Amino acid sequence: MKxxxxxxxxxxxxxxxxIGGFLLLILGxxxxxxxxxxxxxPQIADKSALQLQRTQIDTSCYTIGNNWFRKSNSGLYELxxxxxxxxxxxxxxxxxxxxxxxxxxxxxxxxxxxIPSQSYLHFLKYFVGWFNRHLADNIxxxxxxxxxxISFSASPNxxxxxxxYERILNYHAAHDIGHALQNMMLVGCSSxxxxxxxxxxSNLIIGRNFDFYVGDRFADxxxxxxxxxxxxxxxxxxxxxxxxxxxxxxxxNGLTVTINADKSEIPTGxxxxxxxxxxxxxxxxxxxxxxxxxxxxxxxxxxxxxLIGSAADNRAAxxxxxxxGMDMYDPxxxxxxxxxxxxxxxxxxxxxxxxxxxxxxxVYRYERxxxxxxxxxxxxxxxTVSILRxxxxxxxxxxxxxxxxxxxxxxAHHAVVFEPKKRLVWVSTAxxxxxxxxxxxxxxxxxxxxxQHNQELYDSALTIPADPFLLTKDYRNFLTxxxxxxxxxxxxxxxxxELIASNPEFYHAYVLAGDYSFKRKRxxxxxxxxxxxxxxxxxxxxxxxxxxxxxxxCNKPS
Numbered sequence: 001m002k003x004x005x006x007x008x009x010x011x012x013x014x015x016x017x018x019i020g021g022f023l024l025l026i027l028g029x030x031x032x033x034x035x036x037x038x039x040x041x042p043q044i045a046d047k048s049a050l051q052l053q054r055t056q057i058d059t060s061c062y063t064i065g066n067n068w069f070r071k072s073n074s075g076l077y078e079l080x081x082x083x084x085x086x087x088x089x090x091x092x093x094x095x096x097x098x099x100x101x102x103x104x105x106x107x108x109x110x111x112x113x114x115i116p117s118q119s120y121l122h123f124l125k126y127f128v129g130w131f132n133r134h135l136a137d138n139i140x141x142x143x144x145x146x147x148x149x150i151s152f153s154a155s156p157n158x159x160x161x162x163x164x165y166e167r168i169l170n171y172h173a174a175h176d177i178g179h180a181l182q183n184m185m186l187v188g189c190s191s192x193x194x195x196x197x198x199x200x201x202s203n204l205i206i207g208r209n210f211d212f213y214v215g216d217r218f219a220d221x222x223x224x225x226x227x228x229x230x231x232x233x234x235x236x237x238x239x240x241x242x243x244x245x246x247x248x249x250x251x252x253n254g255l256t257v258t259i260n261a262d263k264s265e266i267p268t269g270x271x272x273x274x275x276x277x278x279x280x281x282x283x284x285x286x287x288x289x290x291x292x293x294x295x296x297x298x299x300x301x302x303x304x305x306x307l308i309g310s311a312a313d314n315r316a317a318x319x320x321x322x323x324x325g326m327d328m329y330d331p332x333x334x335x336x337x338x339x340x341x342x343x344x345x346x347x348x349x350x351x352x353x354x355x356x357x358x359x360x361x362x363v364y365r366y367e368r369x370x371x372x373x374x375x376x377x378x379x380x381x382x383x384t385v386s387i388l389r390x391x392x393x394x395x396x397x398x399x400x401x402x403x404x405x406x407x408x409x410x411x412a413h414h415a416v417v418f419e420p421k422k423r424l425v426w427v428s429t430a431x432x433x434x435x436x437x438x439x440x441x442x443x444x445x446x447x448x449x450x451x452q453h454n455q456e457l458y459d460s461a462l463t464i465p466a467d468p469f470l471l472t473k474d475y476r477n478f479l480t481x482x483x484x485x486x487x488x489x490x491x492x493x494x495x496x497x498e499l500i501a502s503n504p505e506f507y508h509a510y511v512l513a514g515d516y517s518f519k520r521k522r523x524x525x526x527x528x529x530x531x532x533x534x535x536x537x538x539x540x541x542x543x544x545x546x547x548x549x550x551x552x553x554c555n556k557p558s
Contacts (some may be wrong), residue, residue: 089149
């Protein structure tokens with residue numbers, strides 16, 4: 001008996017040793033991840049800008065020297081900053097401090113909705129930190145200094161995620177990380193350009209929808225930012241508070257940059273965020289060839305298309321880039337279209353791109369865009385806005401409101417139209433691209449020397465009116481659809497008949513109803529909804545697969 005107890009004691013000691021060793025290993029890994037994920041801010045010799053104080057002109061307008069920040073009656077915020085990187089970052093932060101904090105609140109709140117598990121969020125924090133451990137090494141010193149300057153105005157409420165600087169820097173790679181890890185396609189954008197014979201006045205016209213969705217509130221506070229950096233070209237971009245990368249912008253030389261996500265392989269570590277590559281192009285390129293040279297120097301960890309418009313060239317081209325290669329797509333024509341797949345001779349043939357064409361909504365939207373360009377005839381700015389707002393499918397089929405296959409998916413963060421030779425840009429106002437498009441003349445904006453009093457800066461004579469769709473019953477029905485969808489996501493009881501009636505041609509309304517019924521073990525009802533969904537125009541193969549798998553479960557409920 002004593003011998004047996006002795007054996008058990010030995011086994012217990014061995015087990016404790018193994019468990020202890022395992023815990024020490026885990027602790028060591030945590031310490032390693034925390035140590036390598038820490039990002040030191042850049043060294044700034046002159047931090048005197050931190051002593052600057054903003055002057056309040058009225059309730060919606062602030063200035064610091066020649067720099068200013070205001071809210072337009074259009075609902076858009078407008079920002080002008082100049083100077084050296086750290087200085088303009090500090091000024092950016094001080095002028096828009098409330099907005100910087102609110103934008104992070106909204107962003108973090110949306111992440112918590114997408115990932116409600118606290119333990120997984122905690123794990124994700126360390127994973128992202130480890131994944132981005134070399135992020136700072138791939139970002140130009142100028143960008144780091146500007147971001148560091150902004151970080152002094154960031155919220156003190158998220159130290160558990162990281163320091164202000166670490167968080168703001170990592171947010172610049174948020175699109176890349178989400179896109180790379182799960183190909184989440186939070187950005188499913190469309191862009192196009194016409195020139196020469198395809199434009200009514202032969203000038204280059206560029207339109208784009210930036211369909212980046214992190215919840216409706218995230219798009220509430222768009223900023224039209226005007227930069228006069230101490231090096232490179234002056235430029236404008238449409239952005240959000242705390243973000244210095246470029247998704248849509250034009251510089252004083254009439255060069256434009258817009259970005260469109262493409263299918264990526266899962267990377268092993270970060271490189272230069274796409275938006276900061278676009279920023280460098282916008283700030284330092286004067287034509288398409290110079291844009292190519294800049295993109296070539298930067299290593300990225302996701303695949304992206306950069307549609308470059310150039311007043312100097314009076315045409316547009318697409319720079320396609322992956323972590324391992326580049327292509328230039330030039331249609332050798334007088335128009336170009338870009339959705340979310342590569343078109344170049346080399347990258348267009350990649351297996352991942354062919355899969356993207358087959359399984360995503362990109363090719364369908366590309367074909368619809370080409371169809372609309374043909375229908376509208378010689379292009380104008382007004383025609384461009386009409387195309388960006390189009391809600392229908394091929395051959396004008398009603399495919400439901402919010403379908404990813406439509407040009408207008410009713411979720412865009414913003415839409416813009418550029419006329420590079422005239423240095424004019426039109427920016428959409430809420431909601432999505434349905435509100436009026438207000439025009440800014442870069443020549444006039446950059447001729448200003450400070451803001452002496454609060455005044456409207458857009459050219460009201462060039463404003464394009466809001467979409468009449470906003471006054472229709474269909475629009476009210478879409479808002480009902482969104483409300484019921486949100487209630488379902490929050491686990492509330494809903495009226496499924498009201499859901500279907502609000503958006504009867506949209507396959508996803510039936511998917512939502514099917515999932516809702518299935519969760520409540522109403523399998524016959526769920527089956528009917530799934531079967532109806534299959535009769536509609538479905539955006540992606542992955543969604544079709546989900547529907548068919550759910551149908552199988554309905555036939556064989558557990």
